[in-house]
Amino acid sequence: MAQDITSLTGEDCFEGNSPCCSVTGALSQGDKEYDDILELNQFDGLPYSSRFYKLLSERKELPVWKAKCEFMDTLAKGQFVIVSGSAKTGRSSQIPQWCAEFCLSVQFQHGMVVCTQIHAQQAVDLALRVADEMDVNIGHEVGYSIPLETCSTNDTVLRYCTDDMLLREMMSDPLLERYGVVILDQAHQRTVATDVLLGLLKDIALQRPELRVVLLTAVEPVPKQLAHFTGSAAPLIGLESPGAGEVVHNSTGDSYFCSALRLVLEIHRSEEEGDVVVFLVTAQEIDLAHEILCHEGHSLSPDLGELLPVAVHPGQPGNLPILGEEETGRPRRVFLTSSPNEDFFWAVSSIRFVIDAGIEKRYVYNPRIRTNSVIIQPISAGQAKSRKQLAGPTGKCFCLYPEDRQLPIEIRPHVVESDISSTVLFLKRMEIAGLGHCDFIDRPDPEGLMQALEELDYLAALDNDGNLSEMGIIMSEFPLEPQMAKTLLASCEFDCVSEVVIIAAMLTVPTCFTVPSADLKPEATQCHMKFQNPEGDHFTLINIYKAFKQCQQDPYCNVAKWCQDLYLNHAALLMADALRAEITDTLKRIELPISVPAFGSRSNTLNIKRALLAGFFMQVARDVDGSGNYFILTHRHVAQIHPLSGYGAKSPKLGLPEWVLFHEHSFFEDNCLRTATHITPEEFIQMAPQYFFYNLPPSESKDILQNILNHGASQYQEQKPPISQEEPQTSDRCVIQ
Known part of the structure; x- marks a missing residue:
């Protein structure tokens, strides 16, 4: 089989002992003969362009190329193979192409190739790069699939996607029968989705002996990972590292932030060219560093050239760098980022300097209080190595921690x-x-x-x-958290689907609010207050979305500028719009009723709150002293409402309600309730399951609810506001038990 593969591609190997090398040895006698053999692209049947040969010569210089024969032989002989190599070895771009050649050699009898990434942007960048290298059209032979965007067809030979997207695909194709090779890239990051895929693929491989599973990792896997699939060590191919340049350790104590910024300015004042990557810890540090460097850049001598800070938040839209730019005379870019973005800059060959704080922030879920704790801890040894290699063999890495610091061997699984x-x-x-x-x-x-x-x-x-x-x-059909999915289904019963779909979309994507510098915060708050709804933050999100859609439909409205002027995140609102459309399509596909919009009416407001309580009854709090100290019913912690909330702003439009439903409790960051909406205790009693209510820990708030339940619930039900005759209602309902 390996011989068929290489005879199709004609690409020469470097290991003389491999069967595939004996076949291709005759093909490496010179570029002229090589060009004559490779007249037609085996994937689309068209002649290769001159660019293909140019890129091929560059690909041959990658460290991964030396392992091609070993990899192809291992893939042909067994179901599993693990490849270990840093980001700049070419593992993420070359190995998927070789797997496509493997599937082509058997005429795709067992399916195509899929390669997972943990970041959507990486999936897109890799698909674009690989389509260019394979000399095919993006979206046809090579494509990608990320949340809210698909660029591929049923005939796509090689598809990049995020790991969570492949999980969702399994709901309609549990055994992944569309694929002959499944590649899990960045397996060392140990995301929840990747670990679930690893667990399920072990069972799938038993049911599909023809399936091939490839793990790509930046660090050498620990023994339990090697033994996961077969019970004995799976074949491991280690790639030669391109090596790191000069490494300078400098212990800064707690002042790594200031040291990092000073280093950036010192590098820019030197005559050396090249971009800089700065690994900080928190999103607040990234934003503050961006603000400071923008300010400092204006005072630098024009002779030094422009300093261009670029904030790259993990998982955030709208802040991603343009990869691979090499034009001369451009500004020196300073990418400000944090974990887990070590592999994100794989294609930025202009990076010459890396500044590494050596620590990271991780969220650890505490099931007792149903919220995340925040832990600041050292990065792993593998992460440190990956960061050093980003600068390349001629660059320089500044490690802002002592050389003898003991770093954890591996990343803790999410x-x-x-x-x-x-x-x-x-x-x-x-x-x-x-x-x-x-x-x-x-x-x-x-x-x-x-x-x-x-x-x-x-x-x-x-x-x-x-x-x-x-x-x-x-x-499970919806790309939403379980509580939000239940809220969406409840909205079908309460005839408020149109409004709840907007809330679900706005709360699932990153926040639509941008937080400006300190001197502009009052102005931003005033802008955000224009959208405030007296019923609460969930209703405010509907106002923002509707205003955004109205601007989109106005031919004279510049949507991007409108968002910028009102301190709203344009990219997040576009994502919310796309997610709303996806949720609506899913509702139609499974034939659930979609109510006519009735936002603003009294009955619609009450119904939205009921739908929210149907899913988020576990997230209710009461102001115990009238001053904004909210007691959370489920675990008896006290928190305040977040300043970005309409209630937190203490605007005259919204007072402090006694009872609120909240979307998130950021316990260890600021101990705040985020996205809060006023409810009544009667509404809570009506919607919360009885056995949940009785399982609540004892408290004064529970006693108040119990008293209402004993004496007032039935009376409240009789006094529900009647539905106005003018308000349209749907005849179809799905009853929520």
């Missing part, structure tokens, strides 16, 4: 420290499809697992036997 409610819902869905067991490399935290099952039970997603209920099956 599955043991994350809220896994969505993961459990997905795995329950996979049980129906026949994948009854997910063999995790590191099993989830037992307390977190029990909390996830309890939450799904409260949401009626599980039946009495612990299996997925009909409600749970429908909930």
Whole structure:
């Protein structure tokens, strides 16, 4: 099989002992003969362009190329192969192409190739680069699929996608029968989605002996990862590292932030050219560094050239660098970022300097209080190595920590420290499809697992036997957290689907609010107050979305400038618009009713709150002293409402309500409730499951609710506001149990 592959491609190998090398040895006698053989592209049947040969010569210089024969032989002989190599070895661009050649050699009898990434932007960048190298059209032979955007067809030979997108694809194709090779890139990052894929692929591979599974990692895997698939060590191919340049360690204590900025300015004042990557810790540090460097850049001598800071927030839209630019005379870019972006700059060959704080911020989910803790900890040894290699062999890396610091060997798996409610819902869905067991490399935290099952039970997603209920099956169809999915289904019963879909989209994408520098914060607050709705923050989000759509439809409105003037994130609003369309399409596909919009009417307001409570009854708090100290019913912590909230701004439009439903409790960051809406205790009692209410810990707030339940709930139900005859209602309803 390996011989067929290489005879198709004609690409020469460097290892003389491999069978594929004996076949291709005759093909490496000279570029002229090589060009004659490769007249037609085997993937689209068209003649190769001159650019293909130019890029091919560059590809041959990559460290990964020396391992091609070994990789192809290993892929032909067994189901599993692990390749370890840093970002600049070419592993993410070359190995997927070789897997496509492998599938082509058997005429795609077993399927195509899919390669996962943890960042959407990386999936897009790699697809564009690989399509260029393979001399094919993006979206045809090579494509990508990321949340809210797909650029591929059913005939796409090689598709890049995010790991969570491949999980969602498994709901309709549990055994991944579309694919002959599944490549999990950046496996060392140990995201929840990648770990779930690793666990399920072990079972899928048993049912599909023809399937090939390839793991790509930037650091050498630990023994338990090597032994995961076969019980014995899976074949491991180590790639030669391109090597790091000069490494300078400098212990700065707690002042790494100031030291990093001073280094940036010193580098810019030197005569050396090249871009800079600065690894900081928090989003606030990235924004502050961007602000400071922009300010300092104006006072620098014009002879030094322009200094261009670029904030690159992990997972945030609208702040991504343009990769691979090499034009002369351009500004020196300073990319300000944080974990887990070590692999993000794989194609920025202009990077010559790396400044590494050596620590990172991680969110660790605490199931007892249903919120994340924030931990600042040293990066792993693998991350440190990856950062050093970004500067290349001629660059320089400044490590702002002592050389003898003991760094953790590996990154802690996210599955043991994350809220896994969505993961459990997905795995329950996979049980129906026949994948009854997910063999995790590191099993989830037992307390977190029990909390996830309890939450799904409260949401009626599980039946009495612990299996997925009909409600749970429908909930799993949506790209939403379980609580939001339940809220969406409840909106079908309460005839407020149009409004709740907007809320779901706006709360699922990154925040639409931009936080400017300190001197502009009052102006931004005034702009945001224009959208405030007296009913609460969830309703404010509807106002913002509707204003955004109105601007989009106005031919005289510059939407990007409109967002900038009002301190709104244009990219986030575009994502919300796309997600709203996707959710609406899913509702239509599974034939759920979509109500006519009635935003602003009294009954619609009440129904939206009921729908929200149907999903978020576990996130209710009461102001215990009238001064904004909110007691959270589920775990008896006290928090304040976030300053960006309409209530937090203490505007005259919104007073402080006694009872609120909130979307998020940022406990260890600022101990604030984010996105809060006023509710009544009667509304809470009406919508919360009875067994959840009785399981609440004892408190004064629970006693108040119990008293209302004993004396006033039935009276409240009789006094519900009548539905106005003018307000349109849908005749179809889906009853929420």
